[in-house]
Amino acid sequence: MAEPKQELEQSFFQKEENINESDLERIEENAEKNFRVYRYRYFNLFIYVLGMIQISIMQTSFSPQAAELIQVYKKSTLIYNFTSLIHMIVHVPMSFPANYIVEKYGTKVGNTIGCIFALIACWIKCFVNYSFNYAILGQFFVGCANPFIINAISKISSNWFYPAQRAFITGILSFFSTVSGIIGLLIPGIYFSSYTTNNDDPQYTKGKKLTFDLLLFQAIIVSLFAIVNLIFYKDKPLTPPSYSSKVQREEFGDSLKFLIKNKTYLLITLCFSLIYGSFIDFAVILGQVISPYGFGTTETTISSIICVASGILGSVVLLRLLKKTFQYKRLAILCIISSTLSIILFAFMLQTELFALVLIPCIVLGFFIIPIIPIMLELANEVCFPVGEAIVSGFLYSISHVIGFVLGSGFSLIIESGSDKKSGAFWCICTFGCVFTVGLFSVFLMKQTLNRTNAERIQEQERNKLSTEDFYEENNVNN
Template sequence: MQDSKNNNTIEQNVNTEFLKNEDIQNKDEQIQSQELIKLEEQIESKYKVYKLRYFIIIIFILGMLQISMIQNSFSPQAAQLIIVYKKSNFIYNLTSLIHMIVHVPMSFPANFVVEKYGTKIGNTICCFFALLSCWTKCLINYNFNYAILGQFFVGCANPFMINSISKFSCNWFYPSQRAAVTSLLSFFSTVSGIIGLLIPGIFFSKYDASKDNQETFQEGKNLTFNLLLVQAIVVSVFAVLNIIFYRDKPLTPPSYSANVQREDFQKSLKLLVKNKTYILITITFSLLYGSFIDFAVILGQVIAPFGFGSRDTSIMSLICVMSGIIGSIVLIQILKKNFQYKRLMGLCIIFCILSDFMFYFMLKTRIYVLVVIPEIILGFFIIPIVPILLEFANEVCFPVGEAIISGFLYSIAHVVGFLLGSLFSLIIDTFKNKEESAFWCVITFASIFILSFITIFFMKQSLNRTNAEKNALIQSSENISSSSKI
């Protein structure tokens, strides 16, 4: 009995001590977060930003929109155009997947150009490839291979724009605004492609391949050409605006880190490879970003067996995007207050897993309103993960350049996206029962989310960039104090 009482006493003491330690840790984290917020306010008082940045960010967003418009030109109407152009699911889906694999080799020159010569040169090269892409695709009715070639040029263009996101926000905005700006730009780079799905959905909303001429499918081919021509004209306008008005950086930097000399290209690669947390971030980012892009590509093919068409796909994608806007605003504000990158990412992925399973069960009801509910949840939580991971990578890997850090994240993500996209195409082609193929696609997405969730536990949160800003501020204050004493 005495031993039992002693054991209970010891256990109570251990539990009490554990709770005390946990409270102390939480208080320390709160204090650290408050100190970081005060630090950012002090930094902003020592640097200047320019009103021109708002105009430049609009131009930059238009540059990303031009890529997004032509990235998924063929996805919403996939079920119809596979019949019109008489192609297999795999060959047809190459129009949406080939840019992912091309992105990888092009990231090396893109990273080098953006880091050494600035985002202006990278932006101009991007516009050139975008113009080449959209006008090449207009030749699709002469040969379907022109569509694949045009998407190849999209893959060439994308790295020069997307790898500039973090560097752009660092060049033009205060440290306290960087996460929000990176979130905004990452949001557009990730989901504006889904906005691009809306236009094809409108063009093909009333088209039915079974009612077209079964030999020529001329109506379907005419609609495709008209769609690609409209996209080419819009992209041309956006490209010209970027070439004329876009600027690399302001006259003076907005922060200490914006003016820091970064590591050279080769040394940066070595540092990134040796950084275990960056490797884990890359795995998580690749799985989440790649699978989300694939989801946009195959969504129409997944929901078609349940009675939903091209218009439903476009509307569903748009709703997912709008939810993502709200999610980005809410979650980035939370991140600015507590700087808890890992916890926030874990929370987001848990809801992604839940929404994935809910999506399949709602599909079985064949009620559109119910199917949209899990899409709202998915968009709210998966879209903000991209900027959170980008900012986390920049913190962990500082002083490696932002273009190199984000560039390789997107490179690996596009490889993974291509491989996963090929897997999803194989799943869709393998099962004759298309409802069964939809089930296995959902299971695959859930498995990807679970694997991403596991990797978070092994990451180490090191706020190197924020600490560098803090040290620079302390050093500056000490220098001012020394000068005043003299």
């Protein structure tokens, strides 16, 4: 390990302290004075978001219309939900090569590999009416593509933006990562809004045709986004935007050892996995949860849109607050408590079978749960600096996909094992509340150690010290 890097680690590792607003202002002034950012960063960000969208719309291809397609393709709930959960399993082993490639060779190489997998996935799924196994195989390749793109979220904000903007940009990207999945729910909802198996023939010809039309439309969209991404996306600007973005990062093997031994990172991983994994599961099984209460594909889609719209507002409010205060733990606690209460309220509002009342907890849930994702991502990168962002974020997402798959399978079993569909749905929602509670306890055990921001502050202080010494030296020479 390089000697300057050892000195850097000794100077700011294991310091737990809050960063006040004046420190943040000085760090930002130092970055703007000594570094530069490029206009292309916003266009590059847009291209990257398209890459996330192409993955997310494929992940949820079969979710909103689950109740109908389970009958159309004559599959059990567990097997059918496998189309929405298999990518969580595949994400884990693929994260090891993805994290290594993105960190060593850059986000451009990672994005290229991800786009190639996405192209394979979207066209394979178009053969679903020949065999439902093609749907599962296509989702397998979606899982291969996902880590090469999504694991680079924090690295992109670090490569292209000033320190004060990193948390907000990570939040925007994390938000789009989640929201794009909801967009993926919206498209199937439109296609199947007027479809019911009761109005189809015994072979479900109409349902199968709608499924093919949906997957073909998605394949065309994914292909267009992938081509744009392959042509225009760039890894990093000509010059770095901050001191921490140019610091030499840990080697891949050393990074893994550090992450495994870091207690706070392990707690962040637990919390992130439970919250993010279960939220993705919630999107997958939402239609199955509300259908026993008389709600169909249209209500599932509306609930998802309302949740996302509320999440937009929540992200703006809470990430601005994070930018000013850097109070990661307090904001995470606030968000998880509110999310837990909203999911419990959701269970009881369903009993009324009034859709307007069901939307109330959806609004609260979206407002608080979506911002948790960027808050945890940024805290992890602060705690683990100078480990590379792609590695830190990548393994967070990897473990969350494993937990998400396990929880998703469990939620499916709970729904099926209830004495009736309503009781199964009710206990499934209550289980979500229990999972959120475990995530909450893990936050209380974390240490808020802002290593990356401390590195920026120390660098700013050293620059000021050198400037002062140069000033006095020049005066002595003149005298």
